[in-house]
Amino acid sequence: MPLDPTATELRNAVLASPRAVAAHDRAAWVGLFARDAVVNDPVGAAPHRGPDAIARFYDTFIAPNDIVFDVAHDFAGPATVVRDLAITITMSTGAQVRVPMHLRYEIATEDGDLRISHLAAYWELLPMIGQLMGTGIAGLRAGTRLGGLLLRNQGMSGLVGMAQACTGIGRTGKEIAHRLCAAAAAGDAATVTELAGGRETVRLWSGESVSVPELVARARGLRCGKTLAAGRSVTVSGETPDGPVLLIFDFHPAAPRLETLRVHTSTVG
Missing domain, CATH: 3.10.450.50 (Nuclear Transport Factor 2; Chain: A,)
Known part of the structure; x- marks a missing residue:
């Protein structure tokens, strides 16, 4: 892989992420990240560092759901891709939410391949929770299940870390x-x-x-x-x-x- 990858090469490395999400391919998605990568999703919550934590993030927030990416624009620059998009999440109970966001991917070369070294997801947690609760019983059940997965996969520290996203500027x-x-x-x-x-x-x-x-x-x-x-x-x-x-x-x-x-x-x- 070139030492200075092109914008297209950077974007191609990023596009592998929604493909793995759509295929529910845990190994492929986790394998996109560098060994010391950080996932900050959403920005403001406690970050997930390293492959084990990133795998637990997948098990909690990606595995139970169907996620569709609706991208308006991709921006590429030195070692970075930023996506302007919204995602539609259909949860196991059938509850569905649409979340506006911006995604920033920092890309590094590791073992000759392009890997994601940092994923920062800018979106607002409280409006998403409100939207989910607005779907009725299906949303309540989905929220309850998500809370259980969060505790099981990440412990009380994961729950507290996620709650930090409710504060900020x-x-x-x-x-x-x-x-x-x-x-x-x-x-x-x-x-x-x-x-x-x-x-x-x-x-x-x-x-x-x-x-x-x-x-x-x-x-x-x-x-x-x-x-x-x-x-x-x-x-x-x-x-x-x-x-x-x-x-x-x-x-x-x-x-x-x-x-x-x-x-x-x-x-x-």
Whole structure:
């Protein structure tokens, strides 16, 4: 495998994941990950580290369900693929939920093959629980079964770790993200600089750092769409005259202060 894989090669490595999920192939799915990989699903919950923990994650959240991926856009950059999508989950009781999300895959080369080294799933747990309970008895039964699997496969620490996803930057982070996007779209570099913590540059997904005025020039006409708060991060799907974009805002662990902003623009597939 090349030391610097192409965007298509990176995306192909990622596409093996939904194929294994659809086939209910546990060994294939777990085998996609590097030996020291981390699954953070959802972002804000306690992460799952290493093959044993990732296998237990599969047994809890993937094995009992049928999951369909509905992808709007894939973005690819250096060693990373980000997917803008929604998934439809049909649980063993027949309860069905549709979950908007963004998925970020970091890819590494291990033993000559491309492996997933980090999977970060940005989605909102509480709205999903509300949607599930709204399906009635089937949803209640599905939630009860999921709680039992979580305790059996991951113990009390897994239950507590999952509950951490109910906290985070939430509405405050969304408001800051939307204000920054609106300022960028309007050409207001001063407000973007203020909301970006006073920093004079912003990192693009390519690794390139651009000045705030240059970012604002590129963001003219930006329109925000799907916005998700997960842990201390907010992700935003957007559209510009030049095409789709995806923004990831990471906030300080203890304050509503923006720490990093990554802008993803290079679609693939």
